[in-house]
Amino acid sequence: MSAGSAAVPVNAEQTGRRVEEVLDRLAASGDPAATAAAEELVRSLMDFYGAGLARILHLLSSAPGEPPAGLLGDELVASLLLLHDLHPEDRDTRIARALDSVREHTLEVVDFEEDSGTLKLRAQSSGGCGCGCGSGADARQAAEAALACFAPEVRAVDVQTAPAGPALLQIGTGPAPTRTR
Incomplete structure (x- = not known):
């Protein structure tokens, strides 16, 4: 070329x-x-x-x-460096770099199990209903795709959805008082 x-x-x-x-x-x-x-x-x-x-x-x-x-953040270069055991960053730094690239989800590392290669993450709710309906699966897929090049030692991703916090109670005005004559 x-x-x-x-x-x-x-x-x-x-x-x-x-x-x-x-x-x-x-x-x-x-x-x-x-x-x-x-x-x-x-x-x-x-x-x-x-x-x-x-x-x-x-x-x-x-x-x-x-x-x-830019060199270490490039997926192809990172993959080649890892393949040849030349990547200068440690596993945790590479995991953080990969998760930072998943901008549509806020992901926090909970734990990494060396034996199984399972990375446990917590996904922070970003709007929506906070019920965890589907957003955890999307976050897992996005994390797996990002980690494939930067941290191949991660063989499985488990995403726990953090609770969105207490529900917001809407308080409105009550019905208008009725007048008595």
Whole structure:
């Protein structure tokens, strides 16, 4: 690709699934030599790109300041850095970055269970009825999508909807008093 051409959007999760599908098809073909060659090719390319990414991070870290936020905040770059165990941010920072990108929901981390990879979140009600009807599912889907690239160690998301607070009691004026003659 030349420097002047536009980059084609790439989804790291879909690409990973596609590579696995191709390798599975080769394995199903019954040709062990072709399967071994394909797996070696994938390993070689991973090693090559991983070394290149490590060099890029090293060169960026020798420059003054931290790596640019845009670099670490980019889903594709973050996925590549994680794939090669090169991402400079810890898990909690990456989770916070992912949840910050879910602007339509206010999500708060409650707990992360290492063994199961389950992230427990609390969704703050943002208007609506506060009954939790459907908004928790929407928040879970949005969180899962954001976390897929930034924190793949999160394998499940459990969203609890925080109560909206006490109901607002509307007090109006009573009926007009009746006049007696």
